[in-house]
Amino acid sequence: MADVPLISAEQLHDHMNSGNSVRILDVRNQEEFDNWKIEGKKVKSMNIPYFNFLEEDETLLTALPKDEEMVVICSKGGSAQFVAETLADKGYKTSVLEGGMLAWSQFYHPTVVAFDEKMKLIQINRLSKGCLSYAVISEGKGMIVDANQNIEFYTELAQQYNFTIEHIVDSHLHADHISGGPALAKQTGATYYISSGEVKGTDLAYEPLEEHKSIRFGQVEVEVLALPTPGHTPGSTSFLLNNQFLMSGDTIFVGGLGRPDLGGKAKEWAQDLYDTVFNKVNQLSDEVLVLPAHYADIKEINDNGIVGATLGDIRNNNEIMRNSNREAFTEQVAGAASTEKPPNFEEIIAINRGELHVEPDRAIELEIGPNRCAVHHHE
Known part of the structure; x- marks a missing residue:
């Protein structure tokens, strides 16, 4: 399979702030994607779950652009690596967010x-x-x-x-x-x-x-x-x-x-x-x-x-x-x-409150997901 570049959360953020649009292909399941995803003013995000790529359904590819790079994202990086390499072999320009949404959550x-x-x-x-x-x-x-x-x-x-x-x-x-x-x-x-x-x-x-x-x-x-x-x-x-x-x-x-x-x-x-x-x-x-x-x-x-x-x-x-x-x-x-x-x-x-102590990995896992602390009211 083709080698695809890894980009860090910081590099992705720099791309998002560069003034150019950023295309993201998120391969988590739809529920995870709908609940929590990477957003930006010039971010174009698509969701095609990883398991769909395992079925080698060529019709999936019709929605993917060949003229711009896609940053492929999953929960921790592994599934995205497979999808990005598969697409690169077919002529698509891909990179992978190193560490996936877990890494993004810590940026x-x-x-x-x-x-x-x-x-x-x-x-x-x-x-x-x-x-x-x-x-x-x-x-x-x-x-x-x-x-x-x-x-x-x-x-x-x-x-x-x-x-x-x-x-x-x-x-x-x-x-x-x-x-x-x-x-x-x-x-x-x-x-x-x-x-x-x-x-x-x-x-x-x-x-x-x-x-x-x-x-x-x-x-x-x-x-x-x-x-x-x-x-x-x-x-x-x-x-x-x-x-x-x-x-x-x-x-x-x-x-x-x-x-x-x-x-x-x-x-x-x-x-x-x-x-x-x-x-x-x-x-x-x-x-x-x-x-x-x-x-x-x-x-x-x-x-x-x-x-x-x-x-x-x-x-x-x-x-x-x-x-x-x-x-x-x-x-x-x-x-x-x-x-x-x-x-x-x-x-x-x-x-x-200091009443519960958990291991570092569990502490990181607990925070995965969106903020829901606001009540918004706009006219």
Whole structure:
């Protein structure tokens, strides 16, 4: 069989950002593909399951382009290798995503949001999950917000930008991915913060966020709106950075609000979310840039590669942010939230509370799949 090139997740991302279209042939089964796939503004994705190729049905090939390269993708890389080699023997241009969707799930991409003489703010996009984390750097010191599981990424980032990680915060108890916060704090000696309402009754080592009105380092002051900004979870907390940037966790998204039903108290938590939106966040300026912990649509990544929008734009574009009738708001949010929950969310929550410990391979496996932490409302 013909040799086909392997490309890494980082190389695939570079291709996706090159301005040229990228053709993906996904050979997982249709259910897996429909549930979770690689998306991009110029990605053209096709799904033909691997087993179809084993049947050597030549009619499959009529839908495949011969004039452009196809990146063949499967769960871990093996099936894609076979299909790519088979197609290459027939004259098609193919490459294989090394490690498949498993490798894509572990890819993190940093983008500088803001940089001046006082601080640097970096948004870290885990594209496979729509998860966003942040590094705030000032005078050689740093804070990591909503760290994901791969803590080596953050320690390497600290080396790259020459800062010491001193503060690590989780905006809330995550349900769709395993937090890297506690492990990163243990490795670096930094202080780990989370609201005590999220982890009370556990043995997790943490500093209660509600006991800190602000976290200051270098020339940065992070105001804890705390906030509490409950609603998605009771202890959800947002962070106002130098009165310019609101790291909103899963409370406010570019295109929606955090879903309040993951704790089984949709209406009760929706009432909390109402108070957050109309009694706390409404006091912030329209000019504040909202930087969430998740996004649900590739369209939320702007032309600068950043997921974020001013609070004014979100208020104007998100109808539910203007629905000041408490009862109608509660019904709308609680009703819309009752959709499919994040995969394995109960096990992931137990891990993030420090109540369950799993092997690294199991931890990676638990996170496979999409983010489902948002309730989206557009006009």
